[in-house]
Amino acid sequence: MRHTQCNDGQSNLKESTNHILVEIHNLVKYFPVRSGLFQKITAYVKAVDGVSFNIKDGETLGLVGESGCGKTTVGRSILRLTRATSGEILYDGKDILKAKSSDLKSFRRNMQIIFQDPYSSLDPRLQIGESVGLPLYVHGMKNAKQRQEIVVAMLEKVGLKAQHLNHYPYEFSGGQLQRIGIARALTLNPKFIVCDEPVSALDVSIQAQILNLLSDLQEEFGLTYLFIAHNLSVVKHFSDRVAVMYLGKIIELADRDEIYKNHLHPYTQALMSAIPHPNPHRNRQKRIILTGDVPSPLNPPAGCHFHTRCPVVMDVCNQGEPEFKEMSPGHWVACWKVS
Amino acid sequence: MNDPNFQNDDLLDIHNLKTYFFTREGVVRAVDGVDFKVKVGEIFGLVGESGCGKSVTSLSILRLVNPPGRVVDGSILFQGRNLLELTDAEMRQVRGNRISMIFQQPLPSLDPIRPIGDQIVEALLVHKKMDQRQAWKHAVDLLNLVGIPDASRRSHSYPFELSGGMAQRAMIAIALSCEPELLIADEPTTALDVTIQAQILELLCDLRSRLGMAIILITHDLGVVAEMADWVSVMYAGRVVEEASVNSLFEEPLHPYTRGLIESIPVLDQDRKRLNAIPGVVCDCINMPAGCKFAPRCKVQIEKNMTICNKHEPHLLEVSPNHKVRCWLYEEFSH
Numbered sequence: 001m002r003h004t005q006c007n008d009g010q011s012n013l014k015e016s017t018n019h020i021l022v023e024i025h026n027l028v029k030y031f032p033v034r035s036g037l038f039q040k041i042t043a044y045v046k047a048v049d050g051v052s053f054n055i056k057d058g059e060t061l062g063l064v065g066e067s068g069c070g071k072t073t074v075g076r077s078i079l080r081l082t083r084a085t086s087g088e089i090l091y092d093g094k095d096i097l098k099a100k101s102s103d104l105k106s107f108r109r110n111m112q113i114i115f116q117d118p119y120s121s122l123d124p125r126l127q128i129g130e131s132v133g134l135p136l137y138v139h140g141m142k143n144a145k146q147r148q149e150i151v152v153a154m155l156e157k158v159g160l161k162a163q164h165l166n167h168y169p170y171e172f173s174g175g176q177l178q179r180i181g182i183a184r185a186l187t188l189n190p191k192f193i194v195c196d197e198p199v200s201a202l203d204v205s206i207q208a209q210i211l212n213l214l215s216d217l218q219e220e221f222g223l224t225y226l227f228i229a230h231n232l233s234v235v236k237h238f239s240d241r242v243a244v245m246y247l248g249k250i251i252e253l254a255d256r257d258e259i260y261k262n263h264l265h266p267y268t269q270a271l272m273s274a275i276p277h278p279n280p281h282r283n284r285q286k287r288i289i290l291t292g293d294v295p296s297p298l299n300p301p302a303g304c305h306f307h308t309r310c311p312v313v314m315d316v317c318n319q320g321e322p323e324f325k326e327m328s329p330g331h332w333v334a335c336w337k338v339s
Numbered sequence: 340m341n342d343p344n345f346q347n348d349d350l351l352d353i354h355n356l357k358t359y360f361f362t363r364e365g366v367v368r369a370v371d372g373v374d375f376k377v378k379v380g381e382i383f384g385l386v387g388e389s390g391c392g393k394s395v396t397s398l399s400i401l402r403l404v405n406p407p408g409r410v411v412d413g414s415i416l417f418q419g420r421n422l423l424e425l426t427d428a429e430m431r432q433v434r435g436n437r438i439s440m441i442f443q444q445p446l447p448s449l450d451p452i453r454p455i456g457d458q459i460v461e462a463l464l465v466h467k468k469m470d471q472r473q474a475w476k477h478a479v480d481l482l483n484l485v486g487i488p489d490a491s492r493r494s495h496s497y498p499f500e501l502s503g504g505m506a507q508r509a510m511i512a513i514a515l516s517c518e519p520e521l522l523i524a525d526e527p528t529t530a531l532d533v534t535i536q537a538q539i540l541e542l543l544c545d546l547r548s549r550l551g552m553a554i555i556l557i558t559h560d561l562g563v564v565a566e567m568a569d570w571v572s573v574m575y576a577g578r579v580v581e582e583a584s585v586n587s588l589f590e591e592p593l594h595p596y597t598r599g600l601i602e603s604i605p606v607l608d609q610d611r612k613r614l615n616a617i618p619g620v621v622c623d624c625i626n627m628p629a630g631c632k633f634a635p636r637c638k639v640q641i642e643k644n645m646t647i648c649n650k651h652e653p654h655l656l657e658v659s660p661n662h663k664v665r666c667w668l669y670e671e672f673s674h
Binding site for chain 1: 388389502504505532533534535536537538540541559560561562563564565566585586589599600601603604605606607608613614615616617618620621
């Protein structure tokens with residue numbers, strides 16, 4: 001069937017692991033703030049402010065950061081669910097931001113998204129079979145019988161059964177709904193999936209089931225993931241490389257082991273030490289506790305955005321923005337202290 | 340106010356607490372025979388997944404369970420007095436004054452149309468018989484205590500002007516206003532970012548040692564429990580399945596559910612290709628299985644083919660001095 005054919009194609013791709021699938025250059029997304037009688041634009045929320053990275057074929061790039069740092073906006077911009085202000089997003093060498101809406105459909109066939117909240121991301125009035133089959137219909141598979149065959153195959157892949165086809169979302173638990181969301185993302189046999197906080201709304205024991213499912217599917221279909229999350233230990237477990245975002249910028253990017261053992265940016269260090277560890281002996285040591293809150297992206301601090309909370313701040317930090325530099329092969333950092 | 344016979348250091352002693360919800364679909368046994376004790380000045384962790392009854396337990400302590408829910412059995416001794424037998428007026432003197440509570444979502448829990456200082460003053464006027472000026476001064480001191488910068492100006496802020504972390508601090512200030520002996524913190528950091536969570540946890544630890552109050556910390560996050568708690572109860576389907584000192588629980592988890600929970604979270608300094616997930620989902624709360632409630636998901640039960648698990652429910656047994664567990668695997672210890 002269709003899926004087995006595509007599998008062979010993808011296993012060939014997987015061998016050439018250095019092929020870059022998604023390439024992002026200087027991505028910027030400003031949201032205008034309007035106020036007054038004539039709704040004039042008075043300011044901009046700088047949600048994403050010059051982000052560059054690339055994702056290799058078959059790898060998982062983790063994108064981690066606190067709420068409001070712009071990680072979700074990056075994910076949505078790649079699929080053009082929000083229109084980026086400027087920058088370049090190349091998928092397989094072709095610029096998505098310049099694509100016409102007719103071409104966009106073929107891009108989106110290869111790129112899908114799994115959302116954070118499984119309850120609100122499925123239409124409550126559609127049966128599961130319809131929801132999961134809808135992408136196929138939109139992309140031109142009009143034969144209802146074939147559609148249903150693929151939907152059943154997909155539901156079985158994610159651990160559900162054919163008998164669930166005619167059920168409605170309210171009949172399922174959060175973990176099951178997330179499985180359905182994953183099945184829907186997979187029906188078109190995409191290469192690239194944006195996972196936007198796929199497990200943060202789920203209970204601990206269900207989280208592990210979904211993470212295992214995602215890695216099984218990656219192996220089986222040769223998928224490439226952009227894994228967005230706020231939980232650094234989940235990201236580290238799941239990703240090949242990790243990018244840390246703070247206020248619209250990537251401040252550190254490295255392989256997962258490197259970022260865990262040799263994190264250079266003071267924000268990454270604070271994030272690492274802030275994670276409560278399920279080991280009572282290890283924990284009660286001194287941790288780095290940042291003071292204050294994340295500043296508003298409406299009016300980010302001058303210079304390095306982190307300098308208002310940084311424990312090792314220097315004079316230079318509030319003057320100029322540090323350059324995003326490669327300190328050792330594959331390990332990029334933007335910090336005055338380090339450079 | 341204390342019972343003259345109240346001598347030991349058990350601040351709170353819950354025995355066989357049962358809170359049921361009588362719904363049209365059937366009886367939901369949300370809390371079904373929970374026992375635990377909280378000592379003076381102790382941080383007591385109550386861990387479990389959603390629907391295990393940990394929040395209903397805390398609402399039962401404050402007698403805030405609304406119909407169709409009702410506490411049907413058990414006793415809740417607070418400083419030797421059974422809270423379930425107090426009159427409503429007596430209970431109001433306990434609530435907010437001797438026992439107070441903070442919630443997961445700070446913003447919905449605060450009054451949106453009154454400044455936060457005003458909301459702290461309210462509790463002081465009711466319980467502490469202060470005049471307005473003293474109360475405001477005390478409110479500003481409390482906001483200082485919980486680490487809100489520029490507290491005298493901030494006391495006039497409305498909740499919408501505060502960030503999530505600040506709102507949580509304000510709610511803690513309200514909860515602390517009458518210097519309670521017991522603070523119930525229901526998922527106090529779940530809605531917050533990691534770096535803000537670290538701040539709030541440190542604040543709670545610091546307040547505990549400064550004010551000497553006990554804290555019941557309700558959470559699903561084993562990391563938070565390991566970090567904060569002295570003593571831990573793990574709940575599953577309305578029951579305590581394991582209770583131990585924090586070291587004993589994490590060094591030697593006995594119940595298959597506790598072990599499963601610990602193994603299913605990714606840990607920074609370990610590399611596991613796959614997580615050991617607990618199969619299945621939490622059982623239906625109306626049609627509970629007859630025997631051990633965890634048996635249908637229990638790997639040990641399936642491997643060892645223990646038929647007793649599906650027939651009879653095990654008791655909460657003291658396996659060692661600091662460790663109790665509710666599982667048929669350990670039943671031999673009792674004989």
